[in-house]
Amino acid sequence: MKTPFAALALLAVLGTPALAQDLPQPVKARQGQFNIMALNLGVLGGMARGTVEYDAEAAQAAADSLVAVSSLSQGAMWPDGTDDGSIAGTRAKADIWGNMDDFTSKWADFGEAATAMAAAAGTGRDALGPNMGALGNACKACHDTYRAPE
Amino acid sequence: MRSFLKLLVLAAIVGAGIGLWVTAPNRVDAARFDGLTGDAARGETVFTAAGCASCHHAKGSEDKLLLTGGMEFVSDFGTFYAPNISPHPEAGIGGWSFEDFANAVTRGVSPEGQHYYPAFPYTAYTKMQDQDLSDLWAYMQTLDPSDVASKPHDVGFPFNIRRSVGGWKFLFMSDDYVIEAADNERGRYLVETLAHCAECHTPRNPLGALDKARWMGGAPNPSGSGTIPALTPDKLDWSAADVAYYLESGFTPSFDAVGGHMAEVVENFAALPAEDREAVAAYIKALPPLDE
Structure with missing residues (x-):
């Protein structure tokens, strides 16, 4: 009785971190790019809301980073079999793979919004709000359709 | 025996009458x-x-x-x-x-x-x-x-x-109304009446009615996958300004972006005046905590 319990406990200890690291590399890569997006949106959003003081250089750097993320090739990050029905640890709905053209076009919409932000971010705080709105809409449009709830 | 039967018939008629009265449509x-x-x-x-x-x-x-x-x-x-x-x-x-x-x-x-x-x-x-x-x-x-x-x-x-x-x-x-809100009637009207937030954010009893003792306590997602988050202060640590900004932009304080049916809700709130979003945020921040 003692042995299976100990084995189970050991499995629980060893198993948990193993699971978290078991995500396929493409999934880790795409989640990483979304984290970079969120980090830089946070810089711009903080300035737009006025919780952080406006700094033209930092705003420009954040906007440029968003454009850089939008230019990353997405192909390798979304291989078949990495939807939320196939693996744990992702909220990517299988609909993505059934509507790849629409998914790609929504990603391109984010790129457009990021480019517009980069053109305006260094010109002053007032330019940030409307561009944050456009970026938010691009995020929403895709999440609305292709990301499963938590 | 006969009078008992009569009584039973009478009870049945009264019962059915009450049942019909109770279940009849109540019109304006x-x-x-x-x-x-x-x-x-x-x-x-x-x-x-x-x-x-x-x-x-x-x-x-x-x-x-x-x-x-x-x-x-x-x-x-x-x-x-x-x-x-x-x-x-x-x-x-x-x-x-x-x-x-x-x-x-x-x-x-x-x-x-x-x-x-x-x-x-x-x-x-x-x-x-x-x-x-x-x-x-x-x-x-x-x-x-x-x-x-x-x-x-x-x-x-x-x-x-x-x-x-x-x-x-x-x-x-x-x-x-569920919550006392003498100083924020607009916020309460938006949350409890028009935007019907509790329909998803409050758990339901076995008959499908909202469990008002667990108001805004979060609930399983009716779509079957995941959960709808709780809005009570024991679970949601956003400031009122965070809530208002989320309703306007769809961005959480950590700049994740809204998804699912909530994206539609944000789209609606973004089109309302800023005072309305602030009133909703004030209502949310005034919710009583739920002790677990």
């Missing part, structure tokens, strides 16, 4: 609307705050103002489909009177006197102000008609007996 008194004139421009704000289009636009359609219906709502009692509420005279509600509309929205009763299922959030709308109702009706008549027929609900026995919904209403429908 039309006189209360005398002298009201609807203002379509104001009605657009009511329409947005009440989130009508979020459920009644055709699934997948970009035109959110064509109220074709068809979106499905899966529940333990069956699957409900949002009906066509465009002003089409046959397929939609174009043939209705304002009184019909008021009975539908605030009482959950159809023009034919049938109970609607509470997937339609009339349990929240029942507290809608008369002027708002009138403005909303004026606005909805300005929208384009859709000739697509409403899809019948897919609900099994015994829930397919509409009369039983009358008993449900008797037990659970109330026009009392």
Whole structure:
């Protein structure tokens, strides 16, 4: 009785971190790019809301980073079999793979919004709000359709 | 023995009478609307705050103002489909009177006197102000008609007996507010009445009614996957400004972006005045914590 319990406990200890690291590399890569997006949106959003003081250089750097993320090739990050029905640890709905053209076009919409932000971010705080709105809409449009709830 | 039988028959008749009385549709008194004139421009704000289009636009359609219906709502009692509420005279509600509309929205009763299922959030709308109702009706008549027929609900026995919904209403429908909010009536009106936030953010009892003791305590997602987050202060540590900014931009404090049905809700709130978002945020921040 003692042995299976100990084995189970050991499995629980060893198993948990193993699971978290078991995500396929493409999934880790795409989640990483979304984290970079969120980090830089946070810089711009903080300035737009006025919780952080406006700094033209930092705003420009954040906007440029968003454009850089939008230019990353997405192909390798979304291989078949990495939807939320196939693996744990992702909220990517299988609909993505059934509507790849629409998914790609929504990603391109984010790129457009990021480019517009980069053109305006260094010109002053007032330019940030409307561009944050456009970026938010691009995020929403895709999440609305292709990301499963938590 | 004979008198006992008589008594039993009498009890049955009285019981059935009470049952019929309890489950009968409870209609509005039309006189209360005398002298009201609807203002379509104001009605657009009511329409947005009440989130009508979020459920009644055709699934997948970009035109959110064509109220074709068809979106499905899966529940333990069956699957409900949002009906066509465009002003089409046959397929939609174009043939209705304002009184019909008021009975539908605030009482959950159809023009034919049938109970609607509470997937339609009339349990929240029942507290809608008369002027708002009138403005909303004026606005909805300005929208384009859709000739697509409403899809019948897919609900099994015994829930397919509409009369039983009358008993449900008797037990659970109330026009009392849940939270005391003397200093923030607008916020409470938006949250508890128009935007019907509790419909998803509050758990339900086995009969599908909101568990008001666990108000805004979070609940399983009706879509079947994941959960709807709790808004109570023991779970949600956002500031009021965070909540207001989320409702405007769809960004969480860590700049994750809104998804799922909440994206539609944010779209509506983004179109409302900033004071309305602030009022909602103030209401959320004033919620009592739930002890677990």
